[in-house]
Amino acid sequence: LALAARLRLALERGEFELHFQPIRDIGDGRIVSLEALIRWSPDNAGYVPPSQFIPLCEESGLIVPLGEWALAEAARCHGLLAERGRGEVAIAVNVSAVQFLSETLPQSLRALRETHALPRGALQIELTESAVLRSPESARTTMNELREQGVCISIDDFGTGFSSMAYLKDLPLDFLKVDRTFVAGVDSEERNAAICRALIELGHGLGLKIIAEGVESAEQLDWLRKHGCDQAQGYYFGAPGPLADLLRAW
Ligand code: G
Numbered sequence: 001l002a003l004a005a006r007l008r009l010a011l012e013r014g015e016f017e018l019h020f021q022p023i024r025d026i027g028d029g030r031i032v033s034l035e036a037l038i039r040w041s042p043d044n045a046g047y048v049p050p051s052q053f054i055p056l057c058e059e060s061g062l063i064v065p066l067g068e069w070a071l072a073e074a075a076r077c078h079g080l081l082a083e084r085g086r087g088e089v090a091i092a093v094n095v096s097a098v099q100f101l102s103e104t105l106p107q108s109l110r111a112l113r114e115t116h117a118l119p120r121g122a123l124q125i126e127l128t129e130s131a132v133l134r135s136p137e138s139a140r141t142t143m144n145e146l147r148e149q150g151v152c153i154s155i156d157d158f159g160t161g162f163s164s165m166a167y168l169k170d171l172p173l174d175f176l177k178v179d180r181t182f183v184a185g186v187d188s189e190e191r192n193a194a195i196c197r198a199l200i201e202l203g204h205g206l207g208l209k210i211i212a213e214g215v216e217s218a219e220q221l222d223w224l225r226k227h228g229c230d231q232a233q234g235y236y237f238g239a240p241g242p243l244a245d246l247l248r249a250w
Pocket residue numbers: 036037038049050051054067070093094095096240
């Protein structure tokens with residue numbers, strides 16, 4: 001079976017699952033949101049990382065139904081959080097450019113919020129710069145509709161794409177996620193520190209909150225706290241894992 005067809009079958013068979021990584025407030029350490037990261041476990045034989053199948057799903061168009069599945073699963077999981085008294089914690093879902101620009105996103109999210117009786121703020125979406133830059137006008141329309149529904153928007157991997165100040169200035173965004181390549185060595189390499197300082201200042205100047213990705217040490221976390229970063233995620237706090245594990249260790 002060609003991989004594209006195998007992936008379609010995987011979606012039908014329910015072979016995908018979501019893992020979650022906590023995002024913590026840097027000030028008080030509390031978990032403010034969970035990033036949902038898709039995993040494929042074919043025939044229950046270990047996990048295939050998304051880098052090995054997301055690009056193919058984007059080419060074949062499967063990313064749209066797969067993305068719909070991820071949003072629905074995130075909505076279901078938010079219900080589980082709420083049952084455990086953690087309903088104020090948001091779930092952030094990665095959305096591909098193809099899905100974001102298909103313009104069905106606001107409608108899908110509205111339907112999910114009704115079906116699962118989700119409060120405003122329950123779901124967030126993470127977009128990359130390429131998703132936005134491919135069509136800034138259509139991006140703005142979709143973002144405004146999401147905003148009205150109380151869905152916050154992050155720009156993911158910030159600084160690694162074709163960053164344009166124009167879209168940052170004009171689009172209704174909430175969070176800027178500083179890519180982990182800049183966070184690595186932030187406490188020991190002046191060039192990374194210079195970029196992180198500038199991104200924090202830029203984001204704050206535009207009224208955005210800053211999330212540092214890929215935090216792996218107490219030294220990095222201290223640096224980020226001292227320089228005003230708002231939230232952090234990374235192996236220092238924990239790798240992505242099943243929701244049940246996270247709830248147990250909360
Ligand atoms: O979990 P991991 O670090 O292997 O993720 C690698 C990449 O896969 C990340 O860049 C992430 O944005 C992407 N990814 C993870 N889950 C999803 C998803 O549900 N949808 C999309 N479009 N991308 C995802």
